[in-house]
Amino acid sequence: MTDIAPNQIFSELAKPETRPNPYPLWRQLADHGPAFQDNGVCLVPGHADCVALFQDPRVSSDASKVRDEPQAPFAPPFFLMDPPDHDRLRRLTMKHFGPPDRGDYVDSLTGDIRGFVQRFIDELKGETRFELISTFANRLPVEVIAKITGISIEEQNQIGRWLASIIFEPEAMKLLDTDGSIQREQAKGVEALGGFLMKTVADRKQNPRGGDILNRLLADDAPDAMSDEEVMSTMLILLAGGHETTITLIGNAMVQLLRHPDTMADVRADPRLVAPLVEEVLRFEPPIQYRVRYALDDMEIAGLPIPAGTKLMPAIAAANRDAARFDNPDVFDIHRAPHPHLSFASGAHFCFGAPLARLEGQIALGELIRRLRNPRLVERELEYKPSPETRGPKRLVIEVDGFDD
16 A cells, blocks of 8 residues: 555545455554544544543533534433543443443343344354345344333334444545435434434433433432433444444454354354454454544643643554554453453443443354354455444355355
8 A cells, every 4th residue: 555644544545445454554553653633533543542541620511611513412421421420321321331330240141142143143154145234233132222222123123224324434425425415315314313312311211211320310319310311322323332343343243253264164163262352353353443632721742742732542453453552452362361452441431331342242243153153254245334443344245155054
């Protein structure tokens, strides 16, 4: 790849033709260091610098502190907030999702997740060629989120279509949306999703129906319990975070396994390797390629002056391949340890859904590796989804010789 001027790397990353392999661009950025882009955003590639940004109180997740942002028809989700508001809402969510109040909740989903995975694979038996994203990867998070939230499969499928239209980070959308169509679809998706969440919360308040996360949030009688609007925004986190990132994790993992058959054979021979497999996929092919933060004060990153108000993009995809932190960073190696990748971020905003994402990934990949007989890629050139931020294959056609029970 021809060298790109450091200030133009983001605009190159936004081009659809770079989606199959953006890593030479991320490498060029890493070799240069933090760089302001033509749009004023500062891309930050170093692992240590990204960790520092995630943990620096002068760096905010709340865009409204530095700029005017369009208002969504619901309160901002807590991952777009700073402490103490972030901490309160995250604590109230975790109270119904994990430690310390329900420490075994995620593990208790193991049987359900395994049942979903086995059913999807069973439905493919008899096929020698199939498309994995639509028949498997898209379906798993829908079933899991339905189990967690009580929102039906049919509603989940509609939500997935709305989410697909709103996942574009604004800077990427400006570069991709040449005719305004993405923005129009995004506005429709946001409005429709907001209306659905309002109606769902109102219905559940009138007709509680079980112990799922949504009912538990609405029934919480703590003095600082969530308002209805905060419940809506928290549900958005569960729906959005649980959908696209899990689909992308499975898709990216299968691409690497099919390109590294020796690795697939190793995991098939020793299923305990599926856990480090998931961690290496998260490092090597992170579902989220970059995050967004805002500088509240003048600061400096790796010697580069950063004015207050700057939009910062910690580049996860570059940090996860930082040669100062990882040996042979461009080699896919499930045996590497330790594994301090940043795909779940770091600090106060470390992804609270990480245990569930890991569990889904381990079960899904473990069963696919165990049961697919001699799987292989059909298409050499893969089609990727349009977003440069949430990067994964749109289609993944696989041929197999059969299925093991």
